Amino acid sequence: MSEDSEKEDYSDRTISDDESDEDNFMKFVSEDIHRCALLTADSTSESFFPRTTQILLEYQLGRWVPRLREPRDLYGVSSSGPLSPTRWPYHCEVIDEKVQHIDWTPSHPEPVYIPSGLEMEPLYPNSREDTVVYLAEDAYKEPCFVYSRVGGNRTPLKQPVDNYDNTLTFEARFESGNLQKVVKVAEYEYQLTVRPDLFTNKHTQWYYFQVTNTQAGIVYRFTIINFTKPASLYNRGMRPLFYSEKEAKTHNIGWQRIGDQIKYYRNNQGQEGRHYFSLTWTFQFPHNKDTCYFAHCYPYTYTNLQEYLSTINHDSVRSKFCKIRVLCHTIARNMVYVLTITTPLKNTDSRKRKAVILTARVHPGETNSSWIMKGFLDYILGDSSDAQLLRDTFIFKVVPMLNPDGVIVGNYRCSLAGRDLNRNYTSLLKESFPSVWYTRNMIHRLMEKREVILYCDLHGHSRKENIFMYGCDGSDRCKALYLQQRIFPLMLSKNCPDKFSFSACKFNVQKSKEGTGRVVMWKMGIRNSFTMEATFCGSTLGNKRGTHFNTKDLESMGYHFCDSLLDYCDPDRTKYYQCLKELEEMEKHINLEKILEDSDTSLKEVPLDLESSSRGSDSSESNESQTYLLKLTSQIKNKKKHLNTKKERNSVIASHQNIGEEQEACDKGHLVQRHRESNSDVKDIKPNVSDVCICDYFRRPLPNQGLVKIPGQAPGWLLKRYLSSQNRFQKLSKDQQRRLLETGEKPIHEIIQPKSTDLYGNCFKVTSFKCSMSTETPSWTEKTRIPTEEQEDWHKLDR
Numbered sequence: 111m112s113e114d115s116e117k118e119d120y121s122d123r124t125i126s127d128d129e130s131d132e133d134n135f136m137k138f139v140s141e142d143i144h145r146c147a148l149l150t151a152d153s154t155s156e157s158f159f160p161r162t163t164q165i166l167l168e169y170q171l172g173r174w175v176p177r178l179r180e181p182r183d184l185y186g187v188s189s190s191g192p193l194s195p196t197r198w199p200y201h202c203e204v205i206d207e208k209v210q211h212i213d214w215t216p217s218h219p220e221p222v223y224i225p226s227g228l229e230m231e232p233l234y235p236n237s238r239e240d241t242v243v244y245l246a247e248d249a250y251k252e253p254c255f256v257y258s259r260v261g262g263n264r265t266p267l268k269q270p271v272d273n274y275d276n277t278l279t280f281e282a283r284f285e286s287g288n289l290q291k292v293v294k295v296a297e298y299e300y301q302l303t304v305r306p307d308l309f310t311n312k313h314t315q316w317y318y319f320q321v322t323n324t325q326a327g328i329v330y331r332f333t334i335i336n337f338t339k340p341a342s343l344y345n346r347g348m349r350p351l352f353y354s355e356k357e358a359k360t361h362n363i364g365w366q367r368i369g370d371q372i373k374y375y376r377n378n379q380g381q382e383g384r385h386y387f388s389l390t391w392t393f394q395f396p397h398n399k400d401t402c403y404f405a406h407c408y409p410y411t412y413t414n415l416q417e418y419l420s421t422i423n424h425d426s427v428r429s430k431f432c433k434i435r436v437l438c439h440t441i442a443r444n445m446v447y448v449l450t451i452t453t454p455l456k457n458t459d460s461r462k463r464k465a466v467i468l469t470a471r472v473h474p475g476e477t478n479s480s481w482i483m484k485g486f487l488d489y490i491l492g493d494s495s496d497a498q499l500l501r502d503t504f505i506f507k508v509v510p511m512l513n514p515d516g517v518i519v520g521n522y523r524c525s526l527a528g529r530d531l532n533r534n535y536t537s538l539l540k541e542s543f544p545s546v547w548y549t550r551n552m553i554h555r556l557m558e559k560r561e562v563i564l565y566c567d568l569h570g571h572s573r574k575e576n577i578f579m580y581g582c583d584g585s586d587r588c589k590a591l592y593l594q595q596r597i598f599p600l601m602l603s604k605n606c607p608d609k610f611s612f613s614a615c616k617f618n619v620q621k622s623k624e625g626t627g628r629v630v631m632w633k634m635g636i637r638n639s640f641t642m643e644a645t646f647c648g649s650t651l652g653n654k655r656g657t658h659f660n661t662k663d664l665e666s667m668g669y670h671f672c673d674s675l676l677d678y679c680d681p682d683r684t685k686y687y688q689c690l691k692e693l694e695e696m697e698k699h700i701n702l703e704k705i706l707e708d709s710d711t712s713l714k715e716v717p718l719d720l721e722s723s724s725r726g727s728d729s730s731e732s733n734e735s736q737t738y739l740l741k742l743t744s745q746i747k748n749k750k751k752h753l754n755t756k757k758e759r760n761s762v763i764a765s766h767q768n769i770g771e772e773q774e775a776c777d778k779g780h781l782v783q784r785h786r787e788s789n790s791d792v793k794d795i796k797p798n799v800s801d802v803c804i805c806d807y808f809r810r811p812l813p814n815q816g817l818v819k820i821p822g823q824a825p826g827w828l829l830k831r832y833l834s835s836q837n838r839f840q841k842l843s844k845d846q847q848r849r850l851l852e853t854g855e856k857p858i859h860e861i862i863q864p865k866s867t868d869l870y871g872n873c874f875k876v877t878s879f880k881c882s883m884s885t886e887t888p889s890w891t892e893k894t895r896i897p898t899e900e901q902e903d904w905h906k907l908d909r
Contacts, residue, residue: 193416194445196514198258198261198262198263199258199442202283203262204263204283204284204285205267205284207284209287211365211403212358212364214365216660220349221656221657222647223348223369225345225347229372231375231377232299235378240293240294241277242291242293244280245290246290254528280292280321281319285412286474288317288521289302290303296331298331299333300332302319307522309527316407316520316521320402321404324397324400324402326397330393330394332390333390334389335377336386337386338386340385343574347647350372350391351367351404351408352367352368352369353366353402353405368393369392369393371392372389374389375388407646408661410480410484411517411518415514418484418487419510422434431451432449432450432491433449433450435448437548440525441525441542442515444515444518446514447510447511448509452504464504464561464679465504465505465562466505466562466675467553467564467566467631468507468508469508469549469566469568470510470511470568471512471513473513474513474520474521474523479569480510482642482664482665482668485668486672488665489668489669489672490668490672504675507552509545536630550631553565553636557634564639565631567627567641567642570643570645574643576649577642577667579602579640579643580615581615581616581639582595595637596693597689604689606666606667607652611651628641642667645659
């Protein structure tokens with residue numbers, strides 16, 4: 111049943127105030143409950159019946175007959191009736207035509223636009239005197255949300271300006287559409303203004319509109335003049351998206367990247383101290399009299415989601431392990447769905463299953479997050495052995511669309527409350543922000559029953575390429591988790607090296623982000639709490655470098671997420687320890703470089719990734735870097751079902767035949783090395799090496815953290831001699847000198863045996879120093895993964 115059934119609001123207004131009370135009641139009956147009335151204190155029968163939400167008045171044979179309300183559909187999506195219709199703010203004009211697009215993937219990657227330097231920057235100082243060919247005035251009829259209706263405004267729609275022979279016709283009064291005004295400034299040139307988020311005066315980024323009455327072979331110019339972000343991916347080669355209905359019908363071609371003379375620039379339209387930016391491009395339509403669409407990113411509407419969920423609900427196989435329920439209703443009375451995906455539980459083992467939580471579309475204009483979510487659902491609900499293994503091992507809670515109201519009306523960032531929902535996870539205003547309130551409440555109750563090992567909120571990013579993650583810095587809460595929270599993103603970058611960039615990931619908690627889902631869930635106790643950001647443009651990595659992401663690329667990230675989850679939780683900890691080792695080496699190398707640059711900087715204040723901002727971080731200034739690094743490990747729990755497929759179990763047998771001999775040889779070499787280093791430090795015996803060579807040693811460039819393995823640390827005597835030659839060692843405090851020498855003496859990787867057998871525990875104990883990996887370390891970085899070959903090679907590392 112619905113999570114918000116405790117307080118249903120069936121008295122939302124769906125009629126105007128100038129009608130009589132009787133007409134109001136009859137309209138309410140006919141529209142919302144099909145000639146049945148819910149009995150409340152506001153109804154006409156208040157004097158006869160007590161206040162309740164469970165008694166309905168049904169009109170039979172000329173009189174009202176009370177009866178109990180039918181139980182709500184348990185799974186939210188009815189298996190027999192139609193989908194719940196979309197509800198709009200009452201003043202929004204909506205056309206009757208239903209916009210649909212085919213799914214299509216280009217046969218070749220679509221390259222980004224390379225600027226020539228000769229692109230024009232059109233300015234339109236006298237555009238008010240030109241012909242207005244499209245104007246949507248309905249957005250400003252109300253200062254705030256009042257009530258909603260199915261289908262929006264019921265008055266006759268205002269038709270666009272009468273067409274001329276060569277004038278394009280524009281339309282955006284459909285689901286997720288966004289266009290406010292179009293002015294014809296020349297015969298084949300149009301100035302466009304996109305609508306801000308409803309009930310705000312900002313967030314102009316998303317556009318999605320229809321164009322008809324086209325002429326083939328004519329070079330048209332379109333210029334959107336009211337963007338507000340100074341930086342944009344359009345200046346890095348991103349192209350607009352284009353869809354032709356004739357191309358779809360005749361050649362089965364869907365959305366494609368188009369445009370020439372693309373330029374993003376600051377214009378002279380600034381008002382009240384604000385500056386606006388323009389996007390301009392030229393284009394030739396392929397057909398005459400065609401119906402075409404332009405969009406900022408691949409559209410994914412609320413209706414698309416409902417149809418997708420309906421197919422799952424009607425599937426006799428998938429519906430057994432995917433239960434769809436209504437988490438809550440938005441302020442416009444649209445449904446927010448929550449999916450529970452797991453193998454049906456047969457006994458008390460349900461408590462042993464860990465939980466994984468995914469959410470998406472809290473920002474309605476970030477449609478790429480819905481395509482990643484679709485790829486995840488396609489894979490986790492599929493029939494592969496790994497998908498079955500994930501369903502057997504975990505319970506997935508998925509909220510695929512947190513802001514359906516914003517998606518329906520074509521907002522970019524806000525809900526109909528005029529606020530960013532991803533800054534209000536700490537809010538107590540359930541009526542204003544129902545979807546995030548109920549999501550937080552659901553996760554809180556879930557954590558009381560079982561462990562949540564990962565939370566991920568899917569987003570889109572408008573200024574950076576590639577796909578990356580934002581995490582939280584655990585150093586101010588528990589030093590032992592400082593690097594452990596970076597392992598999953600590092601695994602994801604190795605599984606998907608041509609799309610996911612680990613170097614772009616950031617791990618901190620800024621003050622302005624404390625109301626986001628990522629930070630709130632982390633503070634609630636979810637150790638791995640992430641925001642996954644997907645670019646609107648494309649990749650700068652590997653084989654995808656210089657090309658746009660299409661829908662299949664985005665969907666593939668859903669598969670890679672599942673693949674990385676298997677690797678992260680695999681009882682065979684080979685990959686886990688390899689990532690941990692690389693993170694330790696990155697940390698040590700960055701700490702060393704930072705000390706050489708600024709002797710007053712403590713090791714604890716240095717972020718792991720080079721691009722991370724330290725603003726908003728509550729990190730302590732105390733430094734015991736080596737101490738807490740030694741505490742890092744995982745506790746392996748004996749489970750009846752291991753996270754290994756049959757193919758992987760066979761590879762385990764082959765790969766571990768000589769592990770004992772390799773570890774023994776590695777142990778001996780490791781001990782000899784430590785013995786020599788300790789003797790050299792005690793006796794202060796140093797080989798005859800010139801200062802020039804020493805300085806050259808430390809001036810070596812830092813390799814790419816995500817792709818190249820970093821060599822071992824310099825011995826303590828060499829580090830001390832270098833600093834002495836630079837007259838910097840004496841400037842350090844005694845405590846910093848001691849830590850500096852310890853940094854050079856510590857072994858690169860220390861394997862720590864678990865104190866207990868809890869796979870996901872947080873308690874660690876150092877018992878011995880061993881070499882965790884075989885002497886032949888496999889390479890992870892040269893492989894490009896695709897869903898059809900997910901089990902063939904993990905660079906010869908078994909799960």
